[in-house]
Amino acid sequence: MDFPYIVEPRRDTGLYNAKLGIWLFLASEVMLFGALFSAYVLLRVGAEPGMWPHGWLNVYIGTANTIVLITSSITTVMAWVSCKLRQYGRFKFYHALTILLAMTFVCIKSYEYHDKFTHFEITLANGKFADGHLVERSKDFDLEKKTGSVTIHGYEVDHEVELMDMHRPEARHLQREEITIPATEIKMMERYGPWHHTYLAIYFTLTALHAFHVICGAVVISFLWGPGTKMWRTDPERFTNRIEVSGLFWHFVDLVWIFLFPVLYLL
Amino acid sequence: MSDHNVASHETHSVRGYIFVFIALLAGTVLTVWASFIQFPSAEINIAVALTIATVKAFLVVAYFMHLISERKMIYLVMGFTAFFFAALMGLTIWSLAPNSLIHI
Numbered sequence: 160m161d162f163p164y165i166v167e168p169r170r171d172t173g174l175y176n177a178k179l180g181i182w183l184f185l186a187s188e189v190m191l192f193g194a195l196f197s198a199y200v201l202l203r204v205g206a207e208p209g210m211w212p213h214g215w216l217n218v219y220i221g222t223a224n225t226i227v228l229i230t231s232s233i234t235t236v237m238a239w240v241s242c243k244l245r246q247y248g249r250f251k252f253y254h255a256l257t258i259l260l261a262m263t264f265v266c267i268k269s270y271e272y273h274d275k276f277t278h279f280e281i282t283l284a285n286g287k288f289a290d291g292h293l294v295e296r297s298k299d300f301d302l303e304k305k306t307g308s309v310t311i312h313g314y315e316v317d318h319e320v321e322l323m324d325m326h327r328p329e330a331r332h333l334q335r336e337e338i339t340i341p342a343t344e345i346k347m348m349e350r351y352g353p354w355h356h357t358y359l360a361i362y363f364t365l366t367a368l369h370a371f372h373v374i375c376g377a378v379v380i381s382f383l384w385g386p387g388t389k390m391w392r393t394d395p396e397r398f399t400n401r402i403e404v405s406g407l408f409w410h411f412v413d414l415v416w417i418f419l420f421p422v423l424y425l426l
Numbered sequence: 427m428s429d430h431n432v433a434s435h436e437t438h439s440v441r442g443y444i445f446v447f448i449a450l451l452a453g454t455v456l457t458v459w460a461s462f463i464q465f466p467s468a469e470i471n472i473a474v475a476l477t478i479a480t481v482k483a484f485l486v487v488a489y490f491m492h493l494i495s496e497r498k499m500i501y502l503v504m505g506f507t508a509f510f511f512a513a514l515m516g517l518t519i520w521s522l523a524p525n526s527l528i529h530i
Contacts, residue, residue: 172497172498173498173499174497174500179499179500179503182503186503186504186507189507190510190511190514193511193514194514196515197514197515197518200515200518200519200522201518201521201522204522218458218461225454226451226454229447229451229454230447232447232450232486233443233444233446233490236443236490237443240436240439240440240443243436406490407491410486410487410490410491413486413490414486417479417482417483417486418476418479418483420454420457420479421457421475421476422475425457425458425461425475426468426471426472426475
């Protein structure tokens with residue numbers, strides 16, 4: 160059975176099925192991310208004065224990932240142009256670059272996540288706070304039994320609020336050093352995971368959902384680059400449409416990041 | 427469209443794509459640079475960053491996603507989406523006003 164309008168557009172809408180389908184899907188995606196951006200606004204405005212973090216993420220790494228995604232957008236559109244011009248070799252080249260760039264994005268994001276999960280805020284028994292990345296735990300370290308010690312590379316501050324705005328001039332002058340803290344002096348120790356702060360909760364939710372989209376898009380593009388190219392020989396027009404539709408999704412992923420980057424890294 | 431016309435049209439488009447790509451890179455650098463400037467209020471910093479992001483988003487949607495030359499049906503779908511997205515954000519911001527009718 161042949162389905163109509165798989166390749167040729169419908170006369171009334173001027174669209175083939177997949178193109179209308181992807182735009183309807185993207186419309187639902189706009190509302191999905193819109194709801195999470197709305198949650199971000201409410202969490203940020205609802206935070207206690209001075210308790211919304213600034214400078215917790217590395218701007219240069221975020222910028223690098225933005226450039227990676229923007230570059231992948233042009234390679235995607237160039238892959239589609241190559242299909243339109245029936246230049247199979249160029250299509251393979253551009254989409255190979257897209258896949259590599261997608262993998263680069265995910266690797267950089269994983270590094271950022273690793274950085275957060277090895278970062279600790281330690282509430283000390285004397286009421287002060289130690290903050291930094293874990294260097295090592297002694298073999299007998301047990302916070303409940305109060306045995307052993309933990310070493311971090313970071314600094315100590317008197318108040319938790321001092322850990323919030325890392326753009327402050329005073330924060331820039333904090334000297335990072337290796338600090339060993341016995342378990343007996345630790346009241347609480349928490350990773351910079353989603354549970355640590357509402358900022359991190361919305362950061363991980365938004366970026367993990369976005370990274371999931373990047374991975375899904377990369378899987379589809381990889382299929383079209385690999386086994387999916389069989390269609391190029393039998394029905395190049397339909398294959399070109401598939402490249403266009405997957406490209407529309409990829410550009411949307413780039414679009415979401417264009418807003419995520421300033422909202423989470425810069426503001 | 428003949429093969430020659432397709433080639434000519436796409437070659438012309440490629441120049442546009444490269445221009446958009448350079449504009450997006452410049453926009454990214456501008457966003458980062460602007461974030462290091464201390465404007466008189468944080469609201470201005472937010473407005474500047476979101477304005478640059480909106481311009482970048484327009485370039486991606488209009489040229490990479492070809493929305494600028496799409497069919498009416500797509501405009502209809504995205505028009506509805508834009509309306510509901512604006513309503514969602516509008517209600518969110520309205521809910522933050524002290525005398526808002528929406529309580530959170």
